[in-house]
Amino acid sequence: MTTLRLPCTLFETQKRMDENNAPDMQCGDLTQEQLKTRFRFAHISKRVNPYTLTKYTTSNRPPSMYSSLHGASEKISRQECVRILFDEFRELSRTFSVYGPYKHLIGQMITHMQNGNGAAFTSMQLDAALKEQILNDKSKNSTYLILKETFSSKIDWENKYYPSEKKDELRDAISRVKLPKFDRFKDNINGMGITVHDTWATHITLKSLEIDNDSYRAVVHYKVQDHFGLDNDDILNIKFRDLIFFRIWFVLQRYDKFGFKPFMTNMETTVEITGGRNESNK
Template identity: 65%
Template sequence: MPALQFPCTIFKTRKWMDDYHASDMRCGDLFESQLKEHFHLVDVSTRVNPYTLTKITPFSQPQSMFHGSRGEGEKITRQQCASILFDEFRDLSRTFALYGPYKPLIAQMITHMQTANGAPFRHMLLDRALREHILNDNSPENSTRILLERAFSTKSDWRNKYYPAKEKDKLREIILGGKLPKFDRFQDNLNGMGITVHDTWATHITIKSLNIDNDSFRAVIHYKVQDHFGLDSDDISNVKFNQFRFFRIWFVLQRYSQFGFKPFMTNMEATIEITGTRK
């Protein structure tokens, strides 16, 4: 019976890595009329009107009882308007990142959207967050780490000291039965990870090595996770998102034909060690 050879990728999500054709990766594809009529994006910013390229004064705010009585505000260029929108975008992000080491990430990712022209984003804090999530998930039913540990303990060929190649598909089934690391926990709504990543797009899990000695084992597992920093039509149509000016500004900066700032891939990786004994 042959042994499983390493490194060995045991799990890939159905969604692809680097899928630039995904709906939330579109940019600059919507006109003013579509944004207003289909997505109700009339009141976008408190500082500028992205459609007329004018600064907003207390008298020109749509909700003001004096709206229209003093004319429009100061005319600005498209570049100036985008810069003001990004500043407001960053300021509003603070309510989603109140504490902890990951707090600075959202502002950095917004700036990346503003300046990097769609280049992928990678940061050591994202890798740290992923690793901590995997190691701190102690749910016997959901933790992919615990589920893999259980599989190595029970499915390994202990006499010959290897993991049988024929049991590879079992590892994928086991992972499918758990929950992949995502930042949708309550604390992620406050620590900044819920707004920077939240759900994830694609995940690959690879066994880099598995050493079996007597009645114990040591496995090194690599997680590669990718998300999209972008919004699709379903996102902004959801009242949960549309009610926040933060997301309205984000959608206009990304999807309005006069701006078209590119969304980007958010990449993170983590390598963990799993140890256990024969069962």
């Protein structure tokens, strides 16, 4: 047997990084008629009508998003309509980001959608959130714990190296568990569920592995990518389609008169895994 050459890619999702043709990366592709008929988006906002470029006043604001409009109309420019929609978008996001160090991320990402023209988004807070999720996942589906167990059991302890012939066992171990995501209960209100939630692509790389007597130290790098955008299935989901927050998001992204570009959300972190000979997580 030969030693595993480092750095070594342990795992890559089938979905690729930087997939610009993904369904949730589309923008400016739907007409007013399509939004109203297929998606039943007659009403979008509590503040403006993006189809008529009309601002609701006290006299004409509907009591609910499904009410008919009454009273005089206040015409506004497309630029002013967009500004109002993004302000409402940000304000509504606070419902999903109540506490914690990541609660301001959704506002930053909405502003990036408004001004970033599709450029990728990175943040030290996102990287910190990813590291916290990996290290604090103590479940049976933890990538951190399954790697810890696999290193312990597959290292050639007599010769002090990890056999290259057992590389696939690391990949298979990762594919049996759950990749880092932000779908925990607390993510519903700490800002991570609305900013990332699920993820699109993940790469996990073993950067270094030191073996000394009956212990080891592995340095593992995680690169994770998500898309800040909505596809048709997202907005047709009964959980989201009637929430003004998601309606505004969808219209700003997909309406052919607006077409604000979704973007890649890039996260990465490096974690250290240590363990010993015949160590078990059970």
